[in-house]
Amino acid sequence: MTLHPSGLETDESLHRRIEKLERINAALMSHVERSMDQRGSAYSLFQTAIMLEGRVRTRTEELTGLMHRLERSNEALAAAKEEAETANRSKTRFLAAASHDLLQPVNAARLSISALDDLPLPTEARAIAGQVERGLQTIEDLIKTLLDISKLDAGIVRPQLQPVFLPNLLAELAESFKPFAERKGLRLAVRCPDLTVTSDVMLLQRIIQNLVSNAIRYTTTGGIVLAARRRADGIRIDVTDTGCGIAADERDLVFEEFFRGGARTGTAEEPGLGLGLSIVRRMAQALNHPLTLASRPGHGTRVTLGLPLSQVPAATAPPAPVATRLSGAHVLVVENDASTADAMARLLQNWDARVSTFRDLAGVQTAMEAGAVPPDILLLDYHLDDGACGLDVAAYLRGRSARPLPAIVTTADHSGAIEARVAEAGAELVHKPIKPAQLRSLLTYMLA
Amino acid sequence: MAGGTGGRRNLCGIWTAWTEAASASDAVFDITRAIGAPPLSQIVAFFSADYDPEVLAGTLATQFPGVPVAGCSMSGGIAPAGGLDRGLVVIAFPAERFRIVSTVLDAIDHLDVERTATAVRALRRTLDPIDPCRETDAPSAGRRFALSLIDGLANAEETVVSAIAWALDGIPIVGGSAGDDLRFRDAVLLHGGRIHRKAAVLVLVETDFPFEIFKSDNFEPTQTKFVVTASDSERRTVHELNAEPAAREYAMAIGLDPEGLSPMSFAASPLAVKVGGEYFCRSIRRMNEDGSLSFFCAIDEGVVLTLAEPRDIVASTRDELARLDTMVGGVDLIIGFECVLRRLDAESRQVGHGIADLYRRYNVVGFETFGEQYRAMHLNQTFTGIAIGKGAPVGPGSGDVPVAS
Numbered sequence: 058m059t060l061h062p063s064g065l066e067t068d069e070s071l072h073r074r075i076e077k078l079e080r081i082n083a084a085l086m087s088h089v090e091r092s093m094d095q096r097g098s099a100y101s102l103f104q105t106a107i108m109l110e111g112r113v114r115t116r117t118e119e120l121t122g123l124m125h126r127l128e129r130s131n132e133a134l135a136a137a138k139e140e141a142e143t144a145n146r147s148k149t150r151f152l153a154a155a156s157h158d159l160l161q162p163v164n165a166a167r168l169s170i171s172a173l174d175d176l177p178l179p180t181e182a183r184a185i186a187g188q189v190e191r192g193l194q195t196i197e198d199l200i201k202t203l204l205d206i207s208k209l210d211a212g213i214v215r216p217q218l219q220p221v222f223l224p225n226l227l228a229e230l231a232e233s234f235k236p237f238a239e240r241k242g243l244r245l246a247v248r249c250p251d252l253t254v255t256s257d258v259m260l261l262q263r264i265i266q267n268l269v270s271n272a273i274r275y276t277t278t279g280g281i282v283l284a285a286r287r288r289a290d291g292i293r294i295d296v297t298d299t300g301c302g303i304a305a306d307e308r309d310l311v312f313e314e315f316f317r318g319g320a321r322t323g324t325a326e327e328p329g330l331g332l333g334l335s336i337v338r339r340m341a342q343a344l345n346h347p348l349t350l351a352s353r354p355g356h357g358t359r360v361t362l363g364l365p366l367s368q369v370p371a372a373t374a375p376p377a378p379v380a381t382r383l384s385g386a387h388v389l390v391v392e393n394d395a396s397t398a399d400a401m402a403r404l405l406q407n408w409d410a411r412v413s414t415f416r417d418l419a420g421v422q423t424a425m426e427a428g429a430v431p432p433d434i435l436l437l438d439y440h441l442d443d444g445a446c447g448l449d450v451a452a453y454l455r456g457r458s459a460r461p462l463p464a465i466v467t468t469a470d471h472s473g474a475i476e477a478r479v480a481e482a483g484a485e486l487v488h489k490p491i492k493p494a495q496l497r498s499l500l501t502y503m504l505a
Numbered sequence: 506m507a508g509g510t511g512g513r514r515n516l517c518g519i520w521t522a523w524t525e526a527a528s529a530s531d532a533v534f535d536i537t538r539a540i541g542a543p544p545l546s547q548i549v550a551f552f553s554a555d556y557d558p559e560v561l562a563g564t565l566a567t568q569f570p571g572v573p574v575a576g577c578s579m580s581g582g583i584a585p586a587g588g589l590d591r592g593l594v595v596i597a598f599p600a601e602r603f604r605i606v607s608t609v610l611d612a613i614d615h616l617d618v619e620r621t622a623t624a625v626r627a628l629r630r631t632l633d634p635i636d637p638c639r640e641t642d643a644p645s646a647g648r649r650f651a652l653s654l655i656d657g658l659a660n661a662e663e664t665v666v667s668a669i670a671w672a673l674d675g676i677p678i679v680g681g682s683a684g685d686d687l688r689f690r691d692a693v694l695l696h697g698g699r700i701h702r703k704a705a706v707l708v709l710v711e712t713d714f715p716f717e718i719f720k721s722d723n724f725e726p727t728q729t730k731f732v733v734t735a736s737d738s739e740r741r742t743v744h745e746l747n748a749e750p751a752a753r754e755y756a757m758a759i760g761l762d763p764e765g766l767s768p769m770s771f772a773a774s775p776l777a778v779k780v781g782g783e784y785f786c787r788s789i790r791r792m793n794e795d796g797s798l799s800f801f802c803a804i805d806e807g808v809v810l811t812l813a814e815p816r817d818i819v820a821s822t823r824d825e826l827a828r829l830d831t832m833v834g835g836v837d838l839i840i841g842f843e844c845v846l847r848r849l850d851a852e853s854r855q856v857g858h859g860i861a862d863l864y865r866r867y868n869v870v871g872f873e874t875f876g877e878q879y880r881a882m883h884l885n886q887t888f889t890g891i892a893i894g895k896g897a898p899v900g901p902g903s904g905d906v907p908v909a910s
Contacts, residue, residue: 100803
């Protein structure tokens with residue numbers, strides 16, 4: 058029982074005091090450890106250095122973490138994009154396949170209808186056949202347009218920008234529409250100074266084609282003016298008609314699929330598909346050409362397309378030919394009869410196709426081995442000289458290339474055996490005498 | 506122990522050489538024989554405190570005429586052949602692909618931070634391209650590093666390395682504190698052919714070889730803590746821990762008599778401070794006769810010191826060196842600064858050969874220090890340094906790098 062000098066504290070209270078001191082001490086220790094000396098002593102320099110180092114490290118870790126997160130989200134985005142693109146591609150593939158499958162029976166029907174031409178038919182029947190033919194034509198155009206729209210949507214059509222000399226393009230387009238305009242008693246005028254724009258010639262052509270065709274369709278009196286003008290911010294092409302006009306509440310709708318103007322033209326003219334302006338809008342978007350519309354119902358409509366002026370002088374821009382699917386296609390003809398081959402070549406050249414004619418397989422082989430350009434389509438006579446068969450040429454050329462090579466076999470022999478062999482070779486059979494319209498539509502179809 | 510004299514030409518062109526010769530002049534002759542006379546941009550030398558530094562400086566100047574020399578006294582050398590108790594370790598940078606400048610900072614015990622920073626910035630600018638129209642920082646970014654050698658007995662490393670790091674503005678810096686074995690009397694610096702005391706030497710290197718600085722330690726804290734209750738910050742001396750005479754309190758905590766305290770016990774039972782959630786060793790330099798403890802680093806009243814114990818030094822060193830090997834695409838050589846207490850501890854635990862094996866494998870050259878510098882920090886009981894890779898040079902225009910004269 059020791060007594061504190063004060064004589065009051067017991068052993069127990071001393072223990073309590075020690076305990077308290079220890080706790081205070083511990084609290085102090087942790088406080089000191091947390092606090093940072095600000096006095097600028099050597100020790101605080103040391104501490105500051107460590108703290109700075111720690112902060113740099115923390116920031117680095119934060120940034121690294123952020124970077125990883127960004128990388129991950131980039132990966133996720135890339136995957137999502139890939140998925141979307143895949144979906145889009147498969148949609149396009151489906152549409153392409155469906156269009157192809159749909160075109161086939163339509164085409165067959167059109168061939169059958171054209172066969173009616175050769176038969177002695179009463180006028181009434183002939184008129185009905187004509188209507189059926191036009192109906193089929195419309196279906197075919199519709200399917201092809203749908204295919205085009207899906208290609209534009211899927212981004213498969215990529216504009217190839219180049220200088221386009223406008224006067225030639227517009228004049229040619231007007232020329233091709235002149236018969237339609239004249240039939241309706243409409244004027245079709247072109248006003249275009251020597252201007253060169255930067256655009257994709259094929260897409261631009263189709264935009265204006267559609268706009269002009271639309272203008273003619275919805276105009277009964279007056280006419281259509283196709284005019285290009287230079288403006289401060291580029292070039293504008295106006296397609297102005299004196300047609301029925303578009304009501305204000307319909308102006309946004311005209312660019313939608315399958316929208317057709319409420320005001321009928323009243324003639325027996327075939328109705329529009331309702332796809333023209335929708336495809337125009339897509340193509341203009343793809344080209345980044347602004348498209349605007351102004352209209353007064355009952356007075357007319359003006360559609361304006363804005364284009365950038367080309368920096369390249371007009372002289373260097375070649376005039377562009379009006380393209381069809383057959384134009385520019387390379388057709389390889391094998392025909393042992395010289396006069397038939399000659400006639401065929403002339404016919405195909407009239408359709409702007411490139412033609413090479415051969416007498417037999419040996420000739421084709423020689424040309425190919427000499428480096429001739431492979432054809433896009435074959436037109437083969439079944440019976441060649443010395444018992445050779447035109448299908449051998451198809452087999453030879455298909456063996457040289459990975460891509461499918463469509464072939465049309467012509468023959469005067471109507472036997473089922475040949476029909477079977479041709480079908481087996483995956484080729485189309487056309488019986489002689491060949492009807493040019495039938496051949497053209499078949500060629501166009503097979504090249505599509 | 507290392508065998509006499511050795512030398513090695515590394516893939517990056519740096520020569521390293523070492524000797525255990527008895528005298529300074531013999532040592533320099535050994536080194537000359539090992540290296541020959543290639544075109545050099547800089548020599549960095551670490552030497553025993555018992556060599557006559559004047560003789561060493563003079564002989565180096567005559568043997569390597571025109572080559573700048575920077576160096577300091579040490580407490581033992583590190584060479585690929587093993588640790589050197591005494592001798593000379595030389596790192597000779599080739600003129601090709603190593604542009605090097607250096608400066609000496611005097612009177613570091615009364616350092617003017619502003620003036621020091623200005624001097625270091627001026628040094629940095631001498632490495633910049635002459636044409637001011639060229640982008641200044643971009644080409645050199647990531648291609649420069651600095652080596653610091655600081656008198657370990659001037660009690661000033663924190664201030665010096667802070668000032669240098671500030672002026673270097675992001676250029677990585679590593680270095681060591683010059684010592685004198687374990688006599689604690691006289692450390693010397695060598696620069697410009699002259700001997701400097703209370704000084705620091707800064708060597709700034711630009712190269713297109715890959716490199717990476719590092720620091721490695723091998724201790725973990727225990728539950729035992731001390732509060733510094735009386736100290737002399739100027740002299741880095743702690744008089745009281747937990748309101749008891751410092752040496753006695755420390756000795757009791759590690760279960761020794763105060764009379765039994767030696768560098769070996771300081772090495773085996775280091776003290777650490779916690780800063781920013783991490784522990785840093787504050788090594789005890791010596792026990793003083795008045796029962797106080799002197800440190801290798803800044804210390805202050807109110808600081809909480811935690812008793813620490815070393816972990817497996819071989820494993821931690823091996824991990825760090827392996828990491829560096831990956832970072833630089835194969836280590837060519839390492840210039841290392843290792844706390845002398847680390848070596849003492851490794852030797853007392855009989856794992857010195859394990860460390861020696863690692864140093865041989867990664868071609869470590871350097872010296873045993875009284876403290877290590879890493880970026881703006883002055884540390885104790887660590888192994889810091891720089892690894893230079895043998896991989897392809899980094900950055901563009903690798904083939905035609907300007908070389909120093």
